[in-house]
Amino acid sequence: MTVHDSSTLAALIAAYEKSVVFEESAPGALRIAKALPELRWSNGGLLLLGVRKDGSIAGIDESEVDEIFDKFARLCGELSKASVEIGLLRVDAKLSVFLVFNIIPRHTDPLGRYAGDIERLAVV
Numbered sequence: 555m556t557v558h559d560s561s562t563l564a565a566l567i568a569a570y571e572k573s574v575v576f577e578e579s580a581p582g583a584l585r586i587a588k589a590l591p592e593l594r595w596s597n598g599g600l601l602l603l604g605v606r607k608d609g610s611i612a613g614i615d616e617s618e619v620d621e622i623f624d625k626f627a628r629l630c631g632e633l634s635k636a637s638v639e640i641g642l643l644r645v646d647a648k649l650s651v652f653l654v655f656n657i658i659p660r661h662t663d664p665l666g667r668y669a670g671d672i673e674r675l676a677v678v
Contacts, residue, residue: 556609557602560645562671566600566652573599576607580614580622580651586629603651613648622651623676630655630678642674 557563567574575589580603589601603622604614614622623640630638630653639654 555611555646555648557605557611557645558609559611560643560650560671562643563602563605563645563650563652566654567602570598570600570654575599575601576605576609577601577603578606578612579604580618580625586626598654598656601653601655603653604648605650611645611648611650614651616649619649619651619674623674626651626653627676627678638678640676640678641672643671644673 557567577585577589581589604612606612619642623642626638626640630640637656639656641652641654643650643652
């Protein structure tokens with residue numbers, strides 16, 4: 555199973571192709587802090603959790619989702635001036651959490667067109 559099995563993930567990767575960071579699992583605070591500048595330098599970007607660099611879906615354990623949303627909402631609010639949208643997608647039985655960083659105000663709320671596919675969304 556890969557990101558191409560989800561039209562939403564494939565479209566997000568295409569939209570942010572110059573700055574996509576793949577994380578096989580939920581990273582710790584240090585890795586998050588290192589990823590944010592990389593996304594900021596490119597005027598926005600996409601951070602995918604539960605997705606390997608080859609595009610295959612490793613998945614995030616459902617019991618971790620609330621903690622991931624809470625942790626990223628707090629850290630992104632402290633470490634980034636970008637509008638950050640945090641979303642949860644289910645690709646077959648596997649979960650992926652993604653974060654869209656938008657530095658440019660006109661790019662805020664790009665996930666509106668995917669609302670039907672996203673199970674949960676938060677904006678920081």
